[in-house]
Amino acid sequence: MRLQNKVAIITGAGGDLGRGMALRLSEEGAGVMVNDKNLQRAQETVRLVVENGGRAxxxxxxITRAVEVKEMVDQVLKEWGQIDILVNNAGDIRDALLQNMTDEDWDFVIDLSLKGSFVCARAIAPYMIERRYGKIVNISSLAYKGNFGQSNYVSAKAGVVGLTQALGLELARYNINVNCVAPGLIDTPKTATLDSKVRERLIQKTPLRRMGDIKDIANAVLFLVSDESKYITRQIIHVSGGMEGF
Ligand SMILES: NC(=O)c1ccc[n+]([C@@H]2O[C@H](COP(=O)([O-])OP(=O)(O)OC[C@H]3O[C@@H](n4cnc5c(N)ncnc54)[C@H](O)[C@@H]3O)[C@@H](O)[C@H]2O)c1
Known part of the structure; x- marks a missing residue:
């Protein structure tokens, strides 16, 4: 029970990776706020956590709307009175090559991954500062190093790396650790829709020669939000089987 008496907020936790994180962190004792714009998916995650003996x-x-984020934070404070952990996980893609990428594709992806992470960190950090304790983990992607047809996503995820390094500096004096997890190719329903040739090419580029699974990401996040990593901050952990770029 590494997270006994801790309270975590995970964004996008109705989705595949976020749900895995909610299950893993709650197994270690954390109370989890499962935030997701798709409330039905969030409620399904809560059901699974509770079925597993956890609290959620x-x-x-x-998360791109500060007013809504504040309501979510107020609900957590009302329920548990504190916030120890924030995982900025919500993210999505709108792929297109440069000439075909619309303003809407660009804004959607940047707003969700980058602005959403900023809005949540800004809303939650004061409660961590007050208690001189906090762990923030931002979920980037190995795509932050560059990928075809993803200039919006690559920019957003590189931005998330920058945000980690900036907030890590600003918040270190309050004993708040800010780190980043950059997943490589992870076996989720979304990546199952990848063209089989593309998937095979990516597996061949992965030194461990296999896709990662949802638990690999959840375990990395668990390490970074536990006190076993208390001297680690402003780091980007590649959970990618050794792959260094798509
Ligand atoms: N799946 C992978 O292989 C992979 C690889 C690298 C990085 N990532 C990153 O990991 C994170 C999670 O990915 P996933 O595969 O679980 O995605 P997912 O689509 O399964 O889950 C994302 C969740 O975010 C929610 N969401 C979307 N917009 C939102 C908003 N404005 N406010 C609140 N919630 C919102 C969605 O409803 C969805 O449930 C993302 O940031 C993604 O970029 C995933």
Missing amino acids: ISHGAD
């Missing part, structure tokens, strides 16, 4: 509540805040 849900909220449907759109």
